[in-house]
Amino acid sequence: MSSLFPAMTAGPGGGADRPALRFGDRALTYGELAAVTGSLAERLRGAGRVAVWATPSLETAVGVVAALEAGAAAVPLNPKSGEKELAHIVSDSAPSLVLAAPGEELPPALGALTRIDVDADVRAAEAEGPKPLPSGETDDAAPAFVVYTSGTTGPPKGAVLPRRAVAATLDALEDAWQWTGDDVLVHGLPLFHVHGLILGILGPLRRGGSVRHLGRFGTEGVARELNSGATMLFGVPTMYHRIAEALPDEPELTKGLAQARLLVSGSAALPVHDHEQIAAATGRRVIERYGMTETLMNTSVRADGEPRAGTVGVPLPGVELRLVDEAGAAIEAYDGETVGEIQVCGPNLFTEYLNRPDATAAAFAEGGWFRTGDMAVRDADGYVRIVGRKATDLIKSGGYKIGAGEIENALLEHPGVREAAVTGEPDADLGERIVAWIVPAAPEAPPSADELADHVARRLAPHKRPRTVRYLGALPRNDMGKIMKRALHD
Known part of the structure; x- marks a missing residue:
């Protein structure tokens, strides 16, 4: 199983001392990350699916990376989920064990699972001696994650994301965002969904860069990190709205945003007035991207493109995108007016809804096109503007x-x-x-x-x-x- 994180296997002189992860005052270099994940990966080899109690912590990041290096599929669990929802996810995904930070209290729904405490202590890992990361032939189709997504009816469905989808999305964003190992990302997103975990944690690690997680989003934390070397900020519209509201009273926040290389918003449309308020105060434009749990990322405004408010940019490299009418026929118009449902095809797609062949079959049109349910128009230059949901739910x-x-x-x-x-x-x-x-x-x-x-x-x-x-x-x-x-x- 080849590594999704080449920087961790670069060897002596390959950047082992470069910072990789920081949560508050706790941090790991790439060499240290390789040590702690290598030790844990040995224990997870052959584990199948592994649940991860996904708190915003160093242990969550270490646990997920170790699972991926061991060839296991990670099932991130939202620590705020209710008992009924957790019980469904555990029953449906049938993980062999659960990873959690030491001392973290787990709910009864996880009581029957074998628990492994994630030790992010480098000294303990080094005392055990070096553990080689699993190696072998690349299996791009092997599951990397099972991420549960809320449907419009019934309990959440588990979207099975293969390793190829993770690699394809992160590499496409390298191109679109000119993302390099010199970038330092700051964010405060939860780590149980694809935005916060796959883009926000695994993205920097695949590039050989670093991430500073705030633990909890706050404008003071954003200002502090952007003024001390961070180059990128990931957030959702709620966060950017709060940033826009705070700018008049927080000069350090304005200064930090002004010197950031890239400000990225996703998960929903960022209102135009927030776009304009941030741009007017900082001179920096927020760019938007569009993705789903089942597809990871589909489109984005490029770093070298026009940061046009109200759009999600153009399809990422490797992603095919089309609009279809109610009969399923492709819409050829690029007129900014003709509305159709977005369908996508490419290596970024999930493989199935776990244990739901009926839902999986219904999700795809002929030719492997995934039905997103999102309605959009395309401008003359290919920019996509999402106008709503096909359903109302x-x-x-x-x-x-x-x-x-x-x-x-x-x-x-x-x-x-x-x-x-x-x-x-x-x-x-x-x-x-x-x-x-x-x-x-x-x-x-x-x-x-x-x-x-x-x-x-x-x-x-x-x-x-x-x-x-x-x-x-x-x-x-x-x-x-x-x-x-x-x-x-x-």
Whole structure:
């Protein structure tokens, strides 16, 4: 199994002393990272799928890299997930063990799994002696990750991402972003999804550069790191909105952003007013990219291209992208007006939804084109502008893609709820806020908004709780009994 991280196997004189990872005041060079991951990889050899309790910590990064070096598939677990969601993921993915930081308390849903504490102590690894990283023939099709993504209905599905997809996306971004080993990335994204983990941690390591994780996003941390050598910033629109709001009162933040080489936003559209506010204050333009759990990255505004607000740029090298009409016919227009569904094809795609051959088959059109469900137009120069979802049931809030169906199912488990529908509404901070439309079982004594929000947070995750609750006597339905969500907002 060849390494996804050549800088870790460069040998003497190959940059072993270069900084690789930093979380707070804890850091590892490439030589140290090779030592600690090599020791752990030996224990993980032949482990199959490995769950990782993905806290924003050095141990999560070490655990994931070790799993990949051992040829295992990592299953990142959101530490804020509810018991029901975790139980489903563990049952569905059937990991052989779970990796966690020493002393980290794990929930009962993981109680039956063998636990391995991730030791990021270089001295302990060096005391054991050098451990050679696994080697052999490259198997590009071998699973690297199983990442769970919320569908519009039912429980989350596990997208199986092969090693080739990770390598293809990160190498395509090397080209698009002119990403080199001299770059230092700063971000504060969670490490249980592809943006924070694969792009934000593995991306710098594949380039031989370094990453400084903030642990928790804050404008002071961004300013500190960008003013002390960091060259790139990754964030989601919620983060950039907070940055834009803070700029008038934080001169060090303005200074740091002004000297950054690249500011990248993703996971949802960044509002134009935030683009303009940041550009006016710093002279730097935020560029946007477009990807999904199932596809990793599809398009991006290039570092040497026009940073046009409201677009996600052009297809990445190796990615084929087309728009299709409702009949599935390709749209040839590049007029900035003709809307079609985005379909993509390339080495960046996932291979399957774990244990869901029906969902996998439905996700692909003839010829291996993945149906993204996103609607877009293309400008004359090929820039893609996303205009919405084909369905109405995917909500993008605070950088998360959230399926309305699983929130509806959780709400319906509350004894005070007779009917429930969930939609998204524009929100200046979150991008979209989750709105729950409730028909209470007892109209004279409906459950409170706080009670329902806590109920959802306990079952799923805090970021999936409704921010607004509206009470109705009945939900609007068509003749077939289907809830007409567009009518709710009317």
